[in-house]
Amino acid sequence: MKKHTINLIKRTLFMSGIFIAALLVYFFISFKSMEHAIEVYSTLDESKLPVLYVETNGYIINPMHAYIQDMGNKAVRDMITILPEDRQLKLNIWEYDHTAISAKYEIRSLNLEQLIEKGDIKSIDKDGNNTSIIVPIQNLIKKDQQYLLKVILDTGEKTLNYYTRILWTDKDHTKELEDIAIGFTLCTFDKNEAKNLSTYLESNNIADNNTLAHIDLHNSFNQITWSDTDMKLSGQYYVTLKEYDGLMSEIQIQYESEMEDEGEKTVFDNEDNYVLRYDPSRIYIMDFDRKTHEVYNKKSDSAKNKKLILGIGNDEDISVVTSENKDYIAFKSNKDLWIYEQGKNPKATEIFTLRTNDSLRQNYDKHDIKILSMEENGNVNFLLYGYINRGQHEGKTGIVYYTYDYAKETVIENFIIPLAESYEVIKNNVNRLAYLTKDKRLYMYYKGNIFGIDTNSFEVFMVESGLNDIEFASSESQRYVAYQDPKEEDIYHSRKITHIDLENNIKIDILKNDSYIRVLGFNQDDLIYGEIDEGNAESFTYDSDIPVSAIHITDAETNEKTEYKKEGLYFTNIFVDGIRIKFDEIENSVNGNYRFVKSETIISNKNTNEESEVLGTTNSGKYGKVKYIEINDIGAKEVKYQTAKNYSIERASNIELNISEASEKNHVFYAYSLGHYRGKERTLRDAYRKVHDDYGYVINEDGDIIWNRADKSAIVKINKASDKITEISQLLANANVKEAIQKIDEYTVLNATGMDMISALYYLNKGYPLIAYKNDEINYITAYDQRNITLTDINGNSQTVMGRDDAEKLFESNRNRFIAILP
Known part of the structure; x- marks a missing residue:
């Protein structure tokens, strides 16, 4: 029992x-x-919003993509459209999944201050699959003046905004210019057809003829025609008229190409940019620039000999972040994000891409990706920023924060920050600061504001506001930031620099009681700042700068490592370029002005960053130079390729920043070249240097072009030069020639000091003599041709004709001191 x-x-x-x-x-x-x-899963749907375009001169040009937000004038530099003589602008519509029900338009000045006209678009013509509208522009606009056109399309489901600049002119030479640009691009795919291109080439021994990633007129004929790759144009090409003023134009052509190698097809994204100048006798190609980037794919030989081959590409389109345990490598190649897993079974996963099945949307690349962190468990945190051309946010511009959950093979959308801003301005701000701490605080910089977001609670907190770009700098890792006191009236009178370790949230103030201090930049994680003597804080140099008396370099804890100082000397035109600090040494002269002594450079012996240690370049047969990532040896194994399985919007939130843009404490100049924004600078000299080699241009705060390298006649003689010299002399009596830019009466006075003479001669084309200093005496350049310039004295009586070479040497010896007048 x-x-x-x-x-x-x-x-x-x-x-x-x-x-x-x-x-x-x-x-x-x-x-x-x-x-x-x-869990709420979604997909990145294919693009659905309509695209507008102009059909002119036998070409389809200026594809205008839809914006959900009102962009104001933020998209103003995207393109320019030349109006027909009767001003009745016809726009065709690719409707996709949305039908145009009604449309209206607005025309404003570029700075938005004036509404010129607005009205309904009554003509919507539907012919089968083709839809077009006619914008009935009245005679309220002036010829040869640019305006902003906004077209509002109502599809019933959405209200969509489209933007282009417009120009009504009698000098429409765009057909001839477009013929040259499009013909050039198409000819490069046929070496026989391309023989006529030889007249435009300026081949030299400096150009790199072993890469297809970046090509210009200095490359060889064989390299411009795609070397020995048998490259072919794939699909449609898309043309955008970026700039036009009656003589000068910039034209951008985007297209796909492809080639086969041992039975495997490789696809490439390409962008050709042309700077063209019209002349009745011929059209000049002032500059040609082609960027090519291979679309990373699953080729059988992409991983071998400890190299993961990314293919043809440019450094600015590639970024690599490795986890601390070295098990995972996240890499962005040509706006596509991948993760590579090392180990016994190597695997590459495409995490994120905005590529579509429609080449028009795929080639609209106004977005990019920034990798924030690569964790030891394989999770990746990253940002998508710019214009979003597919998915639930299609038509918006802004910043989206994503996490890739490696274990779940899922891309998780955390939040979007909508920003009615151009892609390239957003990119500029993201490159200045976008740092994720280990406890998941995301710090960013936008328009003078440093702010943080707790990525767990989505709480936004302000670190500092009211900054100007020149008052702020971040380290190479972006872990450290430094900025001047935003309460000071200008950049030269701050007694405090705040240094923050964002990772540990440690803030240190660097204070001076008897001098002023300026942020100059970082060398990796070392802060560089300048000290201004209190007695010199109002004393400008001829090129609109207040010099510093000492350059300080501190470590990550703000302990001073180096002080660069010389008795009796000051330092100006300071530029931090990686491990180099470049500047001019000057001294006070008898008359109270500064005298140039010499240019100097301080070079750091710091090591290169981690990314450069794993990203390399190698030669690959007919491809030439290709990019690769260094990986562990996989022997005879093959890499397994896959894509992320899920896309989750469970956490997806919308964050409105509600922050104001800091007002500029100094005038700024905006630099553009080859169809792209290159940044803003405090002086005309610095802006022009950014774009000079690419035949670029500089605009002011109102959007007016104030310097353009390509827009200069071969021969100019100022009419009634004596009268204009008298007029200018009266103007100078009320001007401070050391200021960067001034508006006096109906004139703009520009400090063009630091420009080379050939570039400064541009201003004679605008109808007024160029003021040139020789031994502190004012002279006027009143004429030039291909060999000589004419120099006129201050009274407008005595003239001297000088050879251009001799004149250049003369003005260089006087530090190229020029003052320009624009009516």
Whole structure:
């Protein structure tokens, strides 16, 4: 009986154990199923919004993509459209999944201050699959003046905004210019057809003829025609008229190309940019620039010899972040994000891309990706920023924060920050600061504001506001930031620099009581700042700068490592370029002005960054130079390729920053070249230097072009030069020639000091002599041709004709001191 009872208890316990185990399994599976069920998955849908374009001169040009936000004038530099003589602008519509029900338009000045006209577009013509509208522009606009046109399309489901600058002119030479640009691009795919291109080439020994990543007129004929790759144009090409003023134009052509190698097809994204100048006798190609980037794919030989081959590409389109344990490598190649897993079974996963099945949308590349962190468990945190051309946010511009969950193979959208801003301005701000700490605080810089976001609670907190770009700098890792006191009236009178370690949230103030201090930049994580003597804080140099008396370099804890100082000397035109600090040494002269002594450079012996240690370049047969990432040896194994399985919007939130843009404490100049924004600078000299080599241009705060390298006639003589010299002399009496830019009456006075003479001669084309200093005396350049310039004295009486070479040397010896007048 006792034994029977014991056996019964054992059987009961055994069966109970099985039941409890089954119950636990059931609840675990149910919980996981429930957890999976409440996750909200989505997909990045294909592009759906209509695209407008102009059909002119036999070409389809200026594709205008839809904006959900009102962009104001933020998209103003995207393109310019030349109006027909009767001003009735016809726009064609690729409707995709949205039908145009009604449309209206607005025309404003470029700075938005004036509304010129607005109205309904009554003509919507539907012919089968083709839809077009006619914008009935009235005669309220002036010829040869640019305006902003906004077209508002109502599809019933959405209201969409489209933007282009417009120009009504009698000097429409765009057909001839477009013929040259499009013909050049198409000819490069046929070496026989391309023989005519030889007249435009300026081949030299400096150009790199072993890469297809970046090509210009200095490359060889063989390299411009795609070397020996047998490259072919793939699909449609898209043309955008970026600039036009009646003589000068910039034209951008975007297209795909492809080639086959041992039975495997490789696809490339390409962008050709042309700077062209019209002349009745011929059209000049002032500059040609082609960027090519291979679309990373699953080629069988992409991983070998400890190299993951990314292919043809440019450094600015590639970024690499490795986890601390070296098990994972996240890399962005040509706006596509991948993760490579090292180990016994190497695997590459495409995490994120905005590529579409429609080449028009795919080639609209006004977005990019920034990798924030690569964690040891394979999770990747990253930002998508710019214009979003597909998915639930299609048509918006802004910044989206994503996390790739490696274990779930899921891309998780955390939040979007909508910003009615151009892609390249957003890019500029993201490159200045976008840092994610280990405890998931995301710090960013936008328009004079340093702010943080707790990525767990989505709480936004302000670190500092009211900054100008020149008052702020971040380290190479972006872990450290430094900025001047935003409460000061200008950049030269701050007694405080605040240094923050964002990772540890440690703030240190660098204070001076008897001098002023300026942020100059970082060398990796070392802060560089300048000290201004209190007595010199109002004393400008001829090129609109207040010099510093000492350059300080501090470590990450703000301990001083180096002080660069010389008795009796000051330092100006300071530029921090990686490990180099470049500047001019000057001294006070008898008359109270500064005198140039020499240019100097301080070079750091710091090591290169981590990315440059794993990203390299190698030669690959007919491809030439290709980019690769250094990986562990995989032997005879093959890499497994896959894509992220899920896209989750469960956490997806919308964050409105509600921050104001800091007002500029100094005038600024905006630099553009080859169809792209290159940044803003405090002086005309610095802006022009950014774009000079690319035949670029500089605009002021109102959007007016104030210097353009390509827009200069070969011969100019100022009419009634004596009268204009008298006029200018009266103007100079009320001007401070050391200021960067001034508006006096109906004139703009520009400090063009630091420009080379050839570039400064541009201003004679605007109808007024160029003021040139020789031994502190004012002279006027009143004429030039291909060999000589004419120099006129301050009274407008005595003229001297000088050879251009001699004149250049003369003005260089006087530090190229020029003052320009624009009516």
